[in-house]
Amino acid sequence: MSIKYMPKRIKVIGLMSGTSLDGVDAAIIETDGERILSFGPARTLEYSDAERTVLSESMAAAVNWNFTGPPPNIFSRAEALIDATHRRAVAGLMEASGLGKDDIDLVGYHGQTVLHRGATPKRKGESLQIGSGEGLAAATGLPVVFDFRSADVAAGGQGAPLAPIYHKALCDYSGLTGRIAVVNIGGVSNVTLINGDAPLIAGDCGPGNGPLDSWVKAKSGKDYDAGGALSLSGKVDFDLIACWLTAPFFMRPLPRSADRYEFDVLGDLAGISTEDGAATLAGFTAQAIARDMANFDPQTVIICGGGRHNRAIIYMLQSHCGGNVVSADTLGWDGDALEAQAFAYMAARTLCGLPLSFPGTTGTPEPMGGGVLASPK
CATH class of the missing domain: 3.30.420.40 (ATPase, nucleotide binding domain)
Structure with a gap:
């Protein structure tokens, strides 16, 4: 350049x-x-x-x-x-x-x-x-x-993603050490895996808020599941998520990237209640993120992006991750x-x-x- x-x-x-x-x-x-x-x-x-x-x-x-x-x-x-x-x-x-x-x-x-x-x-x-x-x-x-x-x-x-080098700079600014995963949940979710001066590993994990937002909009007219209230009140269809996770995208290793509309699964939710559909889509997001962090075994998982406000996604991530799951805001970062x-x-x-x-x-x-x-x- x-x-x-x-x-x-x-x-x-x-x-x-x-x-x-x-x-x-x-x-x-x-x-x-x-x-x-x-x-x-x-x-x-x-x-x-x-x-x-x-x-x-x-x-x-x-x-x-x-x-x-x-x-x-x-x-x-x-x-x-x-x-x-x-x-x-x-x-x-x-x-x-x-x-x-x-x-x-x-x-x-x-x-x-x-x-x-x-x-x-x-x-x-x-x-x-x-x-x-x-x-x-x-x-x-x-x-x-x-x-x-x-x-x-x-x-x-x-x-994509391009933010990993900034995630590393943020961790350096905050004096964070150890194995750190920075997860951004926007329309698509992505993760940056940071371990000291080792080469950065990153990529898109799968869906973020995109499919859930589209589901909520279609079913309720609202733009998103505020606070994860709908998702928390529904039941997760784990068999459906397991099927979705066999898509070719998930077979490719990091680094990889995706478009928001690459995870168009709403047609599979026909006949499912609004709450159960929301819970299943939140579970899809959480499981897709967790599987990309599994081999890294992070000690700290930092969540940023709009998805950090969805309590259902956060609770599900906590259940899947052995590490400490925290919002970016708790570190003094501006998650928005x-x-x-x-x-x-x-x-x-x-x-x-x-x-x-x-x-x-x-x-x-x-x-x-x-x-x-x-x-x-």
Whole structure:
């Protein structure tokens, strides 16, 4: 990578819109591209129902498109929405924090994933994030790093997950030692396995909140299972989960990656009560995560992402894991802002010419840089 700046203390805004489609997370950190030096403020700009509908429809259209032929027309509408909401998120965070343009050195803009196909032994991966880094740079007057996944995918990597290097930096910042598993439960779940200076191991585990959110929406009209209340009141169908876990995705070792809609199992729940379906989907998430941690035998399991609020998933993970299962928030980490912080950190690493992904995290043949720098006009 040609971008190489001497590391220094820089203040970076990170932006993340996950496949759960709850909103845009914006967070500020100070870093030199290697160490976390301090945490700044964070906030979430929630999507309206109308905005969420557009994004949901674009993701559904992407599944049918599947990287074949002209992109669906709705992508341009969705990208305009993504760019506009992220501009508002940056402006809102800066205004709420009393910061001006001169106080921020860089922005990390992930954009919105509309479709991700992880690499397999038989095919190369493909991943599409919508959102214009150049447009955000022009609108904010700030340099923006975007397109974090393309270089990894082009080199034969999975393109995901990218947060493991930030998870390691967080553990170093907090002085954590031993065998640590950092689990992010968003639309998809992923895990980072950390053991001192040993090479990082990571990958997507399987479903996160995605199938459960879709089930709850279809059955109750609500966006998600708040606190895991529905899941806790139902009965888990373990035979059904065992069947789901025989899918080809689960036969592949880490590192591997998935799209939210890769675990479309709702058709198998016909005739099952809302509560039992929710419990079974929560159990599916927990078991998929637990099986990827089994051989590592973590001493500490740290849960981040929206799924950490689902008590059913957490209780099930505790029953499957011998280690201590804790929420990221108990360590002083901001569990809601962590993904946005991660892309702030990775933007700084891009500026410094440092790698974002590794053979054990995405399957690239060697440590890989990534990201594209857009300068304000």
